[in-house]
Amino acid sequence: RSTAHWLNKRVMAGAVSVKPFTVFVEGNIGSGKTTFLNHFARPDVDLLSEPVDMWRNVEGHNLLGLMYENPSRWGLTFQTYVQLTMLDLHTRTSTHPVKMMERSIYSARYCFVENLAREELMPAADYVVLDEWFKWITSHFHIGGDLIVYLRTCPEVVFERMKARAREEESCVPLEYLRKLHKLHEDWLLNQTKFCCPAPVMVLDANRDLSEMEEEFRKCEPIFSAAL
Numbered sequence: 001r002s003t004a005h006w007l008n009k010r011v012m013a014g015a016v017s018v019k020p021f022t023v024f025v026e027g028n029i030g031s032g033k034t035t036f037l038n039h040f041a042r043p044d045v046d047l048l049s050e051p052v053d054m055w056r057n058v059e060g061h062n063l064l065g066l067m068y069e070n071p072s073r074w075g076l077t078f079q080t081y082v083q084l085t086m087l088d089l090h091t092r093t094s095t096h097p098v099k100m101m102e103r104s105i106y107s108a109r110y111c112f113v114e115n116l117a118r119e120e121l122m123p124a125a126d127y128v129v130l131d132e133w134f135k136w137i138t139s140h141f142h143i144g145g146d147l148i149v150y151l152r153t154c155p156e157v158v159f160e161r162m163k164a165r166a167r168e169e170e171s172c173v174p175l176e177y178l179r180k181l182h183k184l185h186e187d188w189l190l191n192q193t194k195f196c197c198p199a200p201v202m203v204l205d206a207n208r209d210l211s212e213m214e215e216e217f218r219k220c221e222p223i224f225s226a227a228l
């Protein structure tokens, strides 16, 4: 159905403002987020990939590389930039009925920043400043999504995928790092022990070979169709 049809439907329903059905695609490094986004590439879906290329080249500085080389020195710098680029994506207006984002400002804060702090790779003062920014941003901007799709994996599986794709900055990332990130995703999205989840969570088994993931991805189709 056309965007005009959708807009008309919302206006007829008395909606004050037109807001797309917003999906955050979350999961460990190498869980298949990009493949998931590519699966839903179609005219009525606004796909917003994670700006990894921007993180790798900020006026010639590779912040992602610096963060992996020396997290204690560059953690705050990197996470500040991640937070900014994510805010940019969250606040972009969309004329599509569905907006789908790879990760969110929430996983940056609740998984990656949290890990740096817990591993004592980030000084407490840096953590507090980042957290103050995060709280200010999330209380002054409308970030909230409508659905989180959690691509759930075993750390061992994504470790093999990460090695196979051989992104240069990730060459020294140990399995242990992926285990910690996995636990933080689980605690945030499933156990909800420390942090609130900003939207309902749909869990997909993303351990299967990426070529077999289409079947899992199709489970989301009815939800997205209902939003159109």
Ligand code: DGT
Residues within 6 Å of the ligand: 027, 028, 029, 030, 031, 032, 033, 034, 035, 050, 052, 064, 067, 078, 079, 082, 103, 107, 108, 109, 112, 113, 170
């Ligand atoms: P995919 O498609 O599921 O394979 O996704 P990836 O692995 O391309 O994307 P992602 O977001 O899991 O990770 C991209 C790289 O950026 C990876 O080395 C982890 C890193 N990264 C992403 N967000 C953050 C963050 O907020 N903090 C830190 N320290 N690293 C991050």
